[in-house]
Amino acid sequence: MGMTITEKILAQAAGKDSVAPGDNIWVEANVLMSHDVCGPGTIGVFKREFGENAKVWDKEGIVLIPDHYIFTADEKCHRNVDVLRQFVKEQDLPYFYDPANETYSGVCHVTLPEKGHTRPGEILFGTDSHTCTHGALGMFATGIGNTDAGFVMGTGKLLIKVPQSIKFVIDGELDANVTAKDIILRIIGDIGVDGATYCAMEFAGSTIEELSIEERMTICNMAIEAGGKNGIIAPDNKTIEFVKSKTDKEFKCYESDEDANYSSVYHYNAEDLKPVVAMPYSPDKKGNVADLLDYKLDRSYIGSCTGGKIEDFAMAAKVLYKKSVKIDTYIIPATVEVEAALKELKYEGISYMDIFESAGCIIKPPSCAACLGGPVDTHGRCNGSEVCISTTNRNFPGRMGSKESKTILASPLTAAASALTGFITDAKL
């Protein structure tokens, strides 16, 4: 019996020739990522269990990226970033992206690939559920809690159960107004928020092959919204070229065998996919944009690890070019690199940033910002009963702030087109 890409990566990391779904195995991690929300607790567990003077298992293996609560007056949030600073100093860690100096980057999941920490064939554990994003580059990447992360920090190992794989094959050419976000919202809508619990979600087919690296990241980012343990896409030349442009480190590419075993296989024709949204309060509450055109909105939000990358803003810029928004519209680039690109890249001779400014958008510096609510002074946080259309990934009650607010998940095209009207709107490209 052949193996899936997920099984192959896990087998190699466990030093085994083969593994099967359900096996409990100890794997060696390549990278452990943490941020300001879970980093201090992880360090706390690490010190409690291994001792005050313990050293991390591999300095090069640890990446710390404060990104969640970095623009707030809340003292505890500042204290938490200080805990990371202190630890970095103490352990002499090379990869720390400190918001207070020139290493400042922004959202962890967009930073990791930009800085060459996302590499095919490797194992990444992150104290963040959207760590599944990095499977887009053919690695095994999954979210863990502080206790497991403290364990990895000290040992470089973790006990995990090999997940069953589910395959999603998407073939054909997407319409101009249909994006990766529409694909994943459709899939989650079809299988439900627990449709892939503890499974690897593998994405393949000609449509996926045509997608850019960033669009593939958008798909894998939301695997967790269907309960997936990881999302994964086999690396191809695009992946290899991208990773080589970011790092000199060697890496290995795996792909699923022809006779690999899947618990189910879903097929989609790209031509049948339409712009969709997820209505409050669940990522699987799928609605067709075309059926919701009179739904009134108060805010549009374009940002986060799901929808705050360069191409997400390229889509928004195309829609907002020479137009004005009708509702509060937030533009929050995921990282400093994305922000710089928005100033440089142009649509019809005008930089994306200038397009957003003249459209009347509110532009804020890179961070997770209101994607997960956060302290009350967080940029873009919904503090009242706002109805917000957003390129983020979750719309649970209170996700973007107050319990009275509502979040509608959408693609950057739909979020931008809706900003122009104040109603759910199809970008009709």
Added chain:
Amino acid sequence: MSNTIKGKVFITGDNIDTDQIIPAQYLNLVPTISEEYEKLGSYALCGLPDEYETRYVDEGKMKTEYPIIIGGTNFGCGSSREHAPISLGAAGCKAVIANSFARIFFRNCIATGEVYPVEVNDSLNQMVKTGDEVEIDLDNKTIKLANCDKIINLNDLGAVQEVIEAGGIFEYARKSGMI
């Protein structure tokens, strides 16, 4: 030591996500600092919508009256924040009974040893109401409901049972000679 968990239950629905268990604005609290651990407990389940008439932890209190939470499917979906099982544990929750759990939450329950995740097939959240008493017998893997003779069987937790019995991932690794 008797291996039972007994007490009043708090009933929730399907898909209780980690933002409802502990809203993101409280994630500035660090669970390994003891006052902040206690504080996390006072906010446990405060993100539930207003339709829930009973609060899990009363306003101004640090602990709950309900050591057992009963949910439906996909309990604990959403983020990897360990603050979620920790806030429940800090509030005095001993066990969560659900038809299914989201995997990171389940894993975090086990790794931390904060709350016992119990899986059942029966829709217990339809059979009892908030405030009723139930008793979970971990040795015999059954649940007894007050005012009802029906015995509910717990689903087998599989290999992970060993980690729970050891008291979490660190103890398990020590026992098996990993660290």
